[in-house]
Amino acid sequence: MSYHRLEIKDLTVSYKRVPAVHHVSLELNCGSCIGLLGPNGAGKTSFFKALAGLVPIETGTVRFHDQSGKDLRSEIAYLPQRTMVDWDFPVTVRGIVEMGRYQALGWWKKFREADRLAVDRALETMELKDLAERQISALSGGQQQRVFLARALAQEAHVFLLDEPFSGLDKPAQDLLGSTIRHLAAAGNLLVVSHHDLKTVRELFDEVIFINGELVAFGETDQVFSMENIQKTFQTNIFSGVVHEPGLAL
Amino acid sequence: MNLVWLFEPFRHEFMQRALFGCALIGFTNGALSSFIVIRRLALMADAMAHSLLPGVAVALLLFGLMPGTLFVGALVAALLVAFGTQIISNSSRIKEDTALGLLFACSFSLGLVLISLCSVRVNVSDYLFGNILGLGDADLWIIYFISLVALPILVGMERPLLLTMFEPSIASSQGVPVASVKYVLIGLLVLAMISSLQAVGVILALGMLIAPAATIYLLSDSLAAMFWVGGILGSAGSCTGLLISYWLNLPSGPCIVLVLGGVFLLAYLFAPRYGIVLKLLKPRHFHEASLARWKR
Numbered sequence: 001m002s003y004h005r006l007e008i009k010d011l012t013v014s015y016k017r018v019p020a021v022h023h024v025s026l027e028l029n030c031g032s033c034i035g036l037l038g039p040n041g042a043g044k045t046s047f048f049k050a051l052a053g054l055v056p057i058e059t060g061t062v063r064f065h066d067q068s069g070k071d072l073r074s075e076i077a078y079l080p081q082r083t084m085v086d087w088d089f090p091v092t093v094r095g096i097v098e099m100g101r102y103q104a105l106g107w108w109k110k111f112r113e114a115d116r117l118a119v120d121r122a123l124e125t126m127e128l129k130d131l132a133e134r135q136i137s138a139l140s141g142g143q144q145q146r147v148f149l150a151r152a153l154a155q156e157a158h159v160f161l162l163d164e165p166f167s168g169l170d171k172p173a174q175d176l177l178g179s180t181i182r183h184l185a186a187a188g189n190l191l192v193v194s195h196h197d198l199k200t201v202r203e204l205f206d207e208v209i210f211i212n213g214e215l216v217a218f219g220e221t222d223q224v225f226s227m228e229n230i231q232k233t234f235q236t237n238i239f240s241g242v243v244h245e246p247g248l249a250l
Numbered sequence: 251m252n253l254v255w256l257f258e259p260f261r262h263e264f265m266q267r268a269l270f271g272c273a274l275i276g277f278t279n280g281a282l283s284s285f286i287v288i289r290r291l292a293l294m295a296d297a298m299a300h301s302l303l304p305g306v307a308v309a310l311l312l313f314g315l316m317p318g319t320l321f322v323g324a325l326v327a328a329l330l331v332a333f334g335t336q337i338i339s340n341s342s343r344i345k346e347d348t349a350l351g352l353l354f355a356c357s358f359s360l361g362l363v364l365i366s367l368c369s370v371r372v373n374v375s376d377y378l379f380g381n382i383l384g385l386g387d388a389d390l391w392i393i394y395f396i397s398l399v400a401l402p403i404l405v406g407m408e409r410p411l412l413l414t415m416f417e418p419s420i421a422s423s424q425g426v427p428v429a430s431v432k433y434v435l436i437g438l439l440v441l442a443m444i445s446s447l448q449a450v451g452v453i454l455a456l457g458m459l460i461a462p463a464a465t466i467y468l469l470s471d472s473l474a475a476m477f478w479v480g481g482i483l484g485s486a487g488s489c490t491g492l493l494i495s496y497w498l499n500l501p502s503g504p505c506i507v508l509v510l511g512g513v514f515l516l517a518y519l520f521a522p523r524y525g526i527v528l529k530l531l532k533p534r535h536f537h538e539a540s541l542a543r544w545k546r
Contacts, residue, residue, distance in 0.1 A: 052423040070425065078423040089288065089416055090471045099416065102409045103424040135471040155424070 004030045006051075006159055006190055010060035013043070013050045020046035023059070024215045028192065028207075030158060033185035035205035035221070036194040039234050042212040044194040048161040051192075052078035064159060074103055076159040077152030082144055082168065087137040094132040096147050097122050100154030122153035126180070142173030146180065153184075160184065162193045166200075178204050201225055259496045268382045271393050272488040272506070275445050278397045280462035280484020281404060282442045284476035285435055287463040288415050292456065293347070294335075297354035299443050299455045301331040303361025306377060310368050321392050321444060328440040331357050336433075380451035380503040382492060389448050396445040400438045404477070407434065412473055449488065450503035457507035458484060465514045468521040487513055 006028040013021040020043040028034055036044050049055045051062055053073060061068060064075050077100075100122065101115045123129050126146040131139065136147065145165050152160055162181070166174050178200070185191050185206070192209075195201065201208060201221065208225050210216035210233040217229045259265040286295055305327025306320050313319040331353045338349040376384070385393075404411070413421035414431045422428045439459075446455045462480040470476065491506030498505075519527050 049419070052419075054419055054422050073423065073425045076423065078420060080417065080419050084419070085417055086288075090467060090473050090476060091412075091416065092471055095472070096416075099413055099420075102413060105409070107406065107409055151420075 004065040007063045011050060011057060012059040013046045013055055014058050021050060022214045026218055028190055030190040031185060031188050032206040033181055033191045035201050035208040036192055036211060037208055037233065038211040044211060045163055047211065048078055048163055051161055052076055074155065075157055077155055077157035078161045079148045079152065079163060081163045082141060092133050092135055093128055093147050096136060097150045097154045100151040103155060119154050122150040125153055126150040140173065141169050142177055145177055159190045164194055166195060166197060259493055264383055265496065267385045267390060268492055269489055271382060271385050271390055272449060272492050273485045274393050274397045275449050276458065276484035276488030277481040278400050279442050279446050279458040281401065281477050281481035282438060283459050283463035284473060284480050285415065286460055287467055292460050294350055295439055295459050296456045297350050298328050298332060298440060299452045301354040301357035302328050304357050304364055307361045307364035307368065311364060318388055324444050325440065327357060332436045332440060378451045378453055380447060380449050382449045382502045385448060393445045396441045400441055403438060450506055454503050454507045457510055461510035461514050465517045468517040468524045
């Protein structure tokens with residue numbers, strides 16, 4: 001079975017002329033769950049934001065399934081860190097998931113039966129049916145993360161960018177979220193997950209991306225997740241003049 | 251019992267105007283207040299109200315006491331301050347609240363200086379505290395016009411507004427023009443503010459612009475409810491305040507704000523889920539339910 005792929009070519013993002021992501025090229029296949037590893041300030045969030053179209057891309061292209069630019073928006077769902085969200089916002093779980101439909105509906109199109117079904121399906125897949133009418137602050141951290149996944153499912157996105165979804169979750173919640181994202185990947189979606197806990201990398205991810213401003217390494221977890229790459233990623237200074245060999249990534 | 255006094259206010263033309271004005275202003279401000287409360291723009295709104303003064307003064311200097319020109323002057327001044335704030339905060343390390351505080355203080359001072367130069371004797375207290383009973387035809391038209399512009403825009407932009415309010419970065423990744431949505435909201439805030447000037451004046455305008463949604467926020471978990479019920483509450487509260495001020499011969503602006511504040515207090519105390527009284531009366535935790543859950 002051949003899957004779609006997200007093709008990133010020569011991606012650079014910079015803030016005030018300081019590059020945060022520097023000439024990164026990657027090809028990521030749908031159906032896999034990919035860990036994005038790197039120290040703080042390595043450009044993980046910038047990388048996500050560039051893929052989601054939130055920050056301007058300085059060089060390079062992002063393509064998915066022969067689409068690029070604005071056409072990508074419905075395909076890519078960005079899930080920001082949980083701390084970025086105002087959880088006292090007057091909205092229920094169902095309300096958040098319904099927001100996933102708004103992109104397809106535009107500003108005025110009526111919310112139809114089909115939309116309601118899509119929302120129900122997403123709630124069911126994420127096992128949130130019983131919590132649908134709850135206000136969002138009355139949820140645990142893991143549940144909050146699943147609400148955002150449900151919103152992305154309702155959006156019918158195929159690429160999920162999760163920014164630090166595991167941070168602040170206890171072990172059982174982490175395990176549940178882990179199996180949830182594995183399920184989503186098995187269903188043919190592409191999940192890119194920025195992650196800090198190196199201990200759980202092997203059990204969670206098929207492939208890993210090491211990034212520290214520049215791409216350090218990318219490949220199957222078994223092959224790439226090595227002490228050498230970890231040290232290279234977490235110990236070199238960004239843009240210190242260390243040039244990573246072009247062929248290293250692939 | 252003689253109830254003539256109850257209906258007396260409705261017989262005067264100036265009161266009919268005032269009530270009509272209050273209903274409209276109350277609704278527009280009440281509906282918009284949902285966004286002010288959610289976005290925590292309350293202090294920004296207050297600063298903006300003060301910054302209207304130089305616009306009013308310039309209009310007075312140039313054209314004398316005409317409601318239409320005062321409106322335009324106030325609008326221009328507020329927009330200058332609002333967008334000046336955005337420009338300063340976006341282009342330097344100065345944060346938005348600092349920029350706004352600075353601009354509004356300067357703007358208000360400039361207004362006071364200009365007013366002192368005016369040849370027309372202006373009653374600043376009308377501006378500060380409002381004078382709903384003195385509503386002229388032009389004032390009513392302006393209020394009518396503002397409601398007619400603001401409400402359809404708010405209703406039409408419900409989805410992009412909701413997405414932007416909740417989480418701007420997800421909204422933006424879904425293709426919502428987040429920056430433009432914010433500017434539209436600030437523009438509408440300025441308009442609503444101007445419409446409430448006549449009713450309650452600069453200093454009390456904030457009351458109409460946050461009390462209704464603050465009240466509903468304690469009663470509901472739906473932004474749509476905050477919007478519509480906030481509008482109705484703003485409208486009803488303003489009219490009630492106006493009538494009370496007539497019956498008891500009290501100043502109208504403060505009465506309006508006090509009624510809205512009183513309703514808020516009731517919600518704060520007695521709201522079913524978020525009120526403090528019921529929270530105190532409820533048992534600390536659901537003993538049986540918790541026990542059952544632990545046993546599972």
